[in-house]
Amino acid sequence: MGSDEDMMVGPAARWAAGEREPEQSPRRADDRRYEPRPDWQRMVRSDWHDLRVVRTRLAAGADPDGDPQDRADGGPPPLHRAAEEGAAEVVAELAGRVSDLEAVDGEGHTALWAAVCADSPDAAAAMLAVGADPWRPVVGERSAGWLGLRNKCADVFAGLPGAVLPTADETARQQEADWLIGLFTGEYPEGLAAAFVAGLTEDEALRRVGLDPAACSPLTEADRAAWDALEHEAGDVTGVSAVPGGCVLMHAYNYWLRTEEALIPLSAGTTAYGLYFNPKGGVFGTLARDGAVVLHEEIGLDPDEDSPADHWLFRFYDRGPEHLHDASCLAYACWTAGLSPTSAEQVLGPPRRWATPPGTR
Known part of the structure; x- marks a missing residue:
């Protein structure tokens, strides 16, 4: 018999290992995609790239900070999902409306951190443009800026005041x-x-x-x-x-x-x-x-x-x-x-x- 870790089963274990949760909702017809809804339910990955979808939801009363019950259940706020999965223009739209740019998800991560982990320099730049803190500690002493200087977001953070570039040995x-x-x-x-x-x-x-x-x-x-x-x-x-x-x-x-x-x-x-x-x-x-x-x-x-x-x-x-x-x-x-x-x-x-x-x- 294997150990408990070897017996992990189900999609939760796969997602914990880093795989993305599959989209559950099929692609909707355009008239359904832009249906006014006062929430963020049934948003699939492509919707976070569509500014019209997001603005339609916001105009219908969707809370830019996220549905309270979803937040209570540990779900990611809309800005976090946009930062990880969406277009920079959607990130900018939500970032300009949220009550707290430094709000964290159930893992304690900020939306800027989510953008950096998604290798999205455009999303990270959109967050910084509205005042997100690049040097706020997120995981221990590691900030989104610290992490961004070590991946594809490096150019976004390298010229900011307070940036400490990796050493030559770290880079090698x-x-x-x-x-x-x-x-x-x-x-x-x-x-x-x-x-x-x-x-x-x-x-x-x-x-x-x-x-x-x-x-x-x-x-x-x-x-x-x-x-x-x-x-x-x-x-x-x-x-x-x-x-x-x-x-x-x-x-x-x-x-x-x-x-x-x-x-x-x-x-x-x-x-x-x-x-x-x-x-x-x-x-x-x-x-x-x-x-x-x-x-x-x-x-x-x-x-x-x-x-x-x-x-x-x-x-x-x-x-x-x-x-x-x-x-x-x-x-x-x-x-x-x-x-x-x-x-x-x-x-x-x-x-x-x-x-x-x-x-x-």
């Missing part, structure tokens, strides 16, 4: 992290389990988890096609690929590679990081060093005041249009183990070798 680390994220952008590793191990050859890693390297042959082209087709049947098939700095072992739909049973022997005298993309929701990691597990964590969630600094470095806060969540988790695992892959395939497969014939149980 961020560039390296972003390169790794870019390596995996566009990949969808649902169900993947992988162990990232520093300093070991493929043969040594296989021996440490009880597999015979002699029985682990390089994949042929037919084998590669078979690996792609394994899907749910791959739980007992272990793939392995050498990666600059060590190697990666991989399973599909079997989280064993992030358990202590696998990571303790793999990490003897080195570092290993086990990662599992639970198809029921959530991404879970385990860090082991020198034969001992030192950390269990769920990754890809919005960082908080106590989160490791690398959760910020790998942009777990990002809610931008590029959907970096899965790529950030994979890049973080490589970084934490000290590996430097040169292709996504080295981590996601097909692997260079596999340990048991496909389909055996």
